[in-house]
Amino acid sequence: MAEAMRQINPDVCAAYPITPATEIMQIFAGFVNDGMVKTELITVESEHSAMSACMGSAAAGARTMTATSSQGLALMYEMLYIAAGYRLPIVMAEVNRALSGPINIHCDHSDTMGARDTGWIQLFSENAQEAYDNLIQAVRIAEHPDVLLPAWTSTDGFIISHGMENVHIYPDAEVQKFIGEYKPAFNLLDNSKPITVGAADLPDFYFEHRRAAYEGMRNAKQAIVEIGREFGKTFGQTYGFFEEYHLQDAEVALVAMGSTAGTARVAIDNLRARGLKAGLLKLRVFRPFPAEELAAALKHVSHIAVLDRSDGFNAQSGPLGTELKAALFDAGTRPKTVNYIYGLGGRDIHFTELExxxxxTLKAGEPKDLNSRVIYWGVRE
Amino acid sequence: MLEIRWHGRGGQGAKTAALLLGEAAMQAGKHVQAFPEYGPERMGAPVQSFDRISDQPITLHCSVTNPKAVVVLDPSLLDAVDVTAGLNEDGVLLINTPKSPAEMRKSIPWKGKKLFTVDASTIALETIKRNVPNTCMMGALIKVTDFMDFNALLEDTRNKLGKKFKNRPEIVEGNMNAIRRAYEEVKTQ
Structure with a gap:
């Protein structure tokens, strides 16, 4: 992700270190120090200040980035809403880590799920290559004139962030050509088109502004697909809302996000070798939530296992489970759906467990009660 | 796919060995993963790290539970950790010890044929002047598994260490000698 940031070469970056996102900024600070980027790096005293500085910079018309994780993202919470409400296309490299307490530095998705309704576009990555690819695309998506919302790309803490694997890095010039120059329609420093940022917005207009931000999120769907297609034409790998693996004739589907989707591919191969019609749907885009598209892709599947690497604490189901079931309900399909909460605090999920x-799940009948609809997988009870 | 598990004690370079080996294999055109097991990091505590090396892209992101090769950087770990957990009998077990494989078998319940030893600590002390046996074990591992070209490993490790120890060429040369000697001196009997 630091390499993507070097190639993006943002005007401003304000960040505060936190495990496991620290190395992104550590490496990027090296690029700044070595003159490899022209970025103004602002070191701040907290993540709250980091996001505040990012907002000031983005409002002034600068291409702005940051990186954080877990408690750091939690400390930004107040500012996350404001960045979205002000329509500031800030781009964040986020590393998914559990939230305290108890203290845990390992991977789960609680941090970004806790901020899922802040108005940020949210892309999950299966591996280091996707983290790199997604961060480059996030710049285009956020800055798209019909969108103008902040965006983060997240990747699984330690599993991906601290693992070494092959990544194909594209030439600097091609990445820079792909993202293009940032020309915001309005900025605070442009006296010829004065704007107000940060004014009180009472019952007379607040609602309209939030509704306009919602339109940006709706428009993001089209932008994500178009930019993902253009990315494929330019660099070889096309991206959409999700990726299907042996899903077309599947009777049972695993729905997963992040690195687990990679492990699930091996599980699907093994299940298929045993004659079981299993498939995978790997969700990449969580915000905006591609409800109609998900329901259409899963229309023929009789059994679904939804994998949530966080708990929603609604005493019902995980965030992905809840939203996927709502999508299926609206589409009028009623596959037998079991929600699995797994891997909290970095607990490993092995491919044999996914099998x-x-x-x-394929044997599951009509879910009778909460305990058959939501299963805490791999926990000692 | 070759899966390797490294056992060491904090400070012996188990993580570095996994990363160096992974990078060398990557340079040789392989698909790789290299990652340590992250926990409380304390000098001397038992630690593990892992490599996955394959000719095909690797999508697995779970832990390595059935390694094909296990490398033990510190013989005292044999009493503290089940180093052969998940290691099938057709696998490879490589231990840093002055003892011979035949002697080691007396205290190891694992019945596989491919048990090798190398006195990496002595080699490291003589070549690098410190008991950091990790690079030795890489050399010995290549000898007993032969999954990549030995000279490619030497060349890539020289480049990597050359960057890390820019002003200390004696450390780079020491490591080169350590890798070569371990490659030659690994014992099969």
């Missing part, structure tokens, strides 16, 4: 999940 078991698919096998047991």
């Amino acid at each position: 078991q999940i698919a096998e047991q």
Whole structure:
């Protein structure tokens, strides 16, 4: 992700270190120090200040980036809403990590799920290559004139952030050509088109401004697809809302996000070798939530295992489970859907466990009660 | 796919060995993953790290539970950790110890044929002047697994260490000698 940031070469970056996102900024600070980027790097005293500085910079018309994780994202919470409400296309490299307490530095998706309704576009990555690819695309998506919303690309803490694997890095010039020059229609420093940022917005207009931000999020769907297609034409790998793996004739589908989707591919291969019609749907875009598209892709599937690497604490189901079921309800399909909460605080999920999940989901009858609809997988009870 | 598990004690370079080996294999055209097990990091505590090396892209992102090769950087770990957990009998077990494989078998319940030893600590002390046996074990591992070209490993490690120890060429040369000697001196019997 630091390499993507070097190539994006943002005007301003304000950040505060936190494990496991620290190395992104550590490496990027090296690029700044070595003159490899022209970025103004602002070191601040907290993540709250980091996002505040990012907002000031973005409002002034600068291409602005930051990086954080877990408690850092939580400390930005107040500012996350404001960045979206002010329509500032800030781009964040986020590393998914559990939230305290108890203290845990390892991967789960609680941090970004806790901020899922802040108005940020949210892209999940399966591996280091996707983290790199997604961060480059996030710049285009956020800055799209029909969107103008902040965006983060997240990747699984330690599993991906601190693992070494092959990544194909594109030439600097091609990445820079792809993202293009940032020319905001309005900025605070442009006296010829004065604007107000940060004014009180009472019952007379607040609602309209929030509604306009919602339009930006709706428009993001088209922008994400178009930019993902253009990315494919330019660099070889096309991106959409999600990726299907052996889903077309599947009777049972695993729905997963992040690095687990990679492990699930091996599980699907093994299940198929045993004659089980299993498939995978890997969700890349969580905000905006591609409800209609998900329901259409899963229309023919009789059994679904939805994998949530966080708990929503609604005493019902995980965030992805809840939203996917709502999408299926609206589409009028009623597959037997079991929601699995797994891997909290970095607990490993092995490919053999994903095979078991698919096998047991396929045997699931009509869910009778909460305990058959939501299963805490791999926990000692 | 070759999966390797490294056992060491904090400070012995188990993580570095996994990363160096992974990078060398990557340079040789392989698909790789290299990652340590992150926990409380304390000098001397038992630690593990892992490599996955394959000719095909690797999508697995779970832990390595059935390694094909296990490398033990510190023989005292044999009493503290089940180093052969998940290691099938057709796998490879490579231990840093002055003892011979035949002697080691007396205290190791694992019945596989491919048990090798190398006195990496002595080699490291003589070549690098410190008991950091990790690069030795890389050399010995290539000898007993032969999954990549030995000279490619030497060349890539020289480049990597050359960047890290810009002003201390004696450390780079020491490591080169360590890798070469371990490659030659690894014991099969």
